[in-house]
Amino acid sequence: AQSVTQLGSHVSVSEGALVLLRCNYSSSVPPYLFWYVQYPNQGLQLLLKYTSAATLVKGINGFEAEFKKSETSFHLTKPSAHMSDAAEYFCAVSSTGTASKLTFGTGTRLQVTL
């Protein structure tokens, strides 16, 4: 069984501030981990993914995430928020051997203020 917990359904940061969106996973086998972003009135777009290579993964738009097995975490960060980062972010897990079975977290809505 696999599951994802995203801490904080809403996060608000000032433009230029650090973005930190939290994700913890549970998986009985080594996981693949993903962050998807959903801009208003759009579908989901892959931001980045961890597939057992480097533990620090860089994605699009300046985002990155670090896989920490000891903490079962895959938190998403960006050093400096931009207004265009306002969106909903979903963490998801897929267990190796059951590729394509994605389990999503409940999402975190990021608000960026001036």
Place this chain on the structure above:
Amino acid sequence: EAQVTQNPRYLITVTGKKLTVTCSQNMNHEYMSWYRQDPGLGLRQIYYSMNVEVTDKGDVPEGYKVSRKEKRNFPLILESPSPNQTSLYFCASSTLSSTDQDGTQYFGPGTRLLVL
């Protein structure tokens, strides 16, 4: 352009009136899936298909049907819609090839359904 398309994008219907939401992908993906998105619940899988004529239930299949007669198409059917099926629906596809089997899914733009 590689993409997943869904139609219609917006749909208002009444309780009990059968409807179909179409989904098509042009990436020759074996795996296709339907999700519904509800506030505070994230995305939940309704049905998925590993290949033509192979479908299986996801986490919330009640009230839905699917079919996979062709590799590129995976329609979602609501035989008798009810108000609790009001939601935002996403279709997604993925390859199952051994060289790219990391679970990355490609999503359609979504279909917003309102059942009155």
